[in-house]
Amino acid sequence: MKSYWWKFLGAAIVFYTIIAGLLGEVPALPILHESIRNVYFHVPMWFAMLLMYLISVVYSIKYLGSGKPEDDFIAVESVNVGLIFCLFGLLSGMLWANITWGDPWPNDPKLNSSAIASLMYLAYVVLRNALDEEQKRGKISAIYNVFAFPIMIVLLFVLPRLTDSLHPGNGGNPGFSGYDMTGSMQWVFRPAALGWMLIGCWIMTLRYRIRKLEYHTDELGN
Amino acid sequence: MSFLAQVRYLVYKEILLEWRSKYAFNSILLYVVSTVFVCYQAFRSVDGVVWNALFWIILLFASINAISKSFVQESRGRQLYYYTLASPGAIILSKIIYNIALMLVLSLIALFVYSIIFRNPLGDPFLYLVSVILGSISFATVFTMISGISAKANNSGTLMAILSFPVIIPLLIVLIKLSKNAMDGLDRSVSYDEIFVLLAINAIVISVSLLLFPYIWRD
Numbered sequence: 001m002k003s004y005w006w007k008f009l010g011a012a013i014v015f016y017t018i019i020a021g022l023l024g025e026v027p028a029l030p031i032l033h034e035s036i037r038n039v040y041f042h043v044p045m046w047f048a049m050l051l052m053y054l055i056s057v058v059y060s061i062k063y064l065g066s067g068k069p070e071d072d073f074i075a076v077e078s079v080n081v082g083l084i085f086c087l088f089g090l091l092s093g094m095l096w097a098n099i100t101w102g103d104p105w106p107n108d109p110k111l112n113s114s115a116i117a118s119l120m121y122l123a124y125v126v127l128r129n130a131l132d133e134e135q136k137r138g139k140i141s142a143i144y145n146v147f148a149f150p151i152m153i154v155l156l157f158v159l160p161r162l163t164d165s166l167h168p169g170n171g172g173n174p175g176f177s178g179y180d181m182t183g184s185m186q187w188v189f190r191p192a193a194l195g196w197m198l199i200g201c202w203i204m205t206l207r208y209r210i211r212k213l214e215y216h217t218d219e220l221g222n
Numbered sequence: 223m224s225f226l227a228q229v230r231y232l233v234y235k236e237i238l239l240e241w242r243s244k245y246a247f248n249s250i251l252l253y254v255v256s257t258v259f260v261c262y263q264a265f266r267s268v269d270g271v272v273w274n275a276l277f278w279i280i281l282l283f284a285s286i287n288a289i290s291k292s293f294v295q296e297s298r299g300r301q302l303y304y305y306t307l308a309s310p311g312a313i314i315l316s317k318i319i320y321n322i323a324l325m326l327v328l329s330l331i332a333l334f335v336y337s338i339i340f341r342n343p344l345g346d347p348f349l350y351l352v353s354v355i356l357g358s359i360s361f362a363t364v365f366t367m368i369s370g371i372s373a374k375a376n377n378s379g380t381l382m383a384i385l386s387f388p389v390i391i392p393l394l395i396v397l398i399k400l401s402k403n404a405m406d407g408l409d410r411s412v413s414y415d416e417i418f419v420l421l422a423i424n425a426i427v428i429s430v431s432l433l434l435f436p437y438i439w440r441d
Binding site for chain 1: 431
């Protein structure tokens with residue numbers, strides 16, 4: 001019980017934000033209207049994705065130092081879960097963009113950047129499949145992961161600020177907090193970000209444990 | 223031997239090897255010139271945006287072809303021999319320096335040929351030259367490390383493209399923007415941001431390569 005309280009916390013928070021996010025009070029704004037509720041679901045996806053990629057790069061660095069297969073498993077499963085969150089982030093964003101900007105894929109630097117970032121991590125998955133030998137696979141893919149991470153940070157956080165973007169907080173647009181993140185919305189939005197991060201970690205640890213079990217049964221089998 | 227001396231000797235070795243065969247350089251040069259001709263025959267005349275994009279695409283593929291060879295052309299035995307003599311940092315740094323030099327020569331020739339065949343007015347030729355120089359440095363630094371990674375996974379050709387394109391796209395976005403500014407002849411102070419971002423990314427890439435390369439060769 002002591003060690004897995006955070007899983008209950010994550011599930012409870014996500015449950016709460018789904019109910020409070022759909023029923024709670026939101027400001028009436030032009031263009032956005034009720035679609036503003038998507039901020040509780042779209043933005044936390046990106047937070048969770050970033051956390052997953054961050055965990056992945058930390059464990060890749062650890063793997064390069066230690067050479068333990070467990071570290072490599074955590075790195076690869078974090079990338080897998082991060083890709084799922086990226087997919088959902090893109091999907092929810094496309095739904096939202098279709099309503100507010102009139103086009104599921106407007107030519108927006110943030111959209112393009114996140115699509116390119118997911119290409120980077122798909123390339124990581126392909127690279128892993130191209131290598132057969134376990135240790136070599138772990139090491140080479142960890143190197144690619146660490147190499148790609150700073151460029152992904154530039155891609156997601158520096159480049160959109162250099163150009164005009166439809167997203168709030170970029171290219172001179174004021175951030176969300178400036179005009180419509182009212183007090184009551186903060187109380188749903190912040191827990192939502194935390195809750196999805198916890199859920200992401202939970203999925204990642206489950207997948208990591210399955211992979212570890214498979215690894216050990218393979219070892220016993222041989 | 224000190225680190226810098228190692229780097230100097232290794233760069234000298236790379237240039238000497240290339241000078242003896244002249245194979246890589248000539249083939250890439252021919253590749254660039256013939257691609258320019260293909261594009262010229264296909265387009266005849268283009269407007270500024272397409273002209274700029276086409277040039278960067280030609281340069282991108284030429285540099286991928288040029289640099290993907292940098293680790294596979296030498297046999298495993300010879301590489302092992304280098305590793306006993308020099309530190310891994312010196313090896314990757316010498317490859318990066320050599321590739322920067324190669325790319326600079328190639329891209330300047332490419333720019334010369336391209337602007338003669340495809341005539342297009344440049345608003346600020348000096349700034350365009352700067353963007354081409356920065357571009358070839360960026361291509362060289364990123365692709366050298368990626369080619370080291372993909373050389374370890376024997377299936378080099380496709381893997382090189384898959385691994386390097388997502389990494390180079392952010393740089394390419396900035397480069398195209400910078401060179402577009404130069405074409406339009408905007409005031410130079412507009413472009414300082416882009417130049418700074420490019421220099422910063424290159425510094426990050428070189429330092430990350432130096433940190434990570436020791437792990438690649440130790441297997």
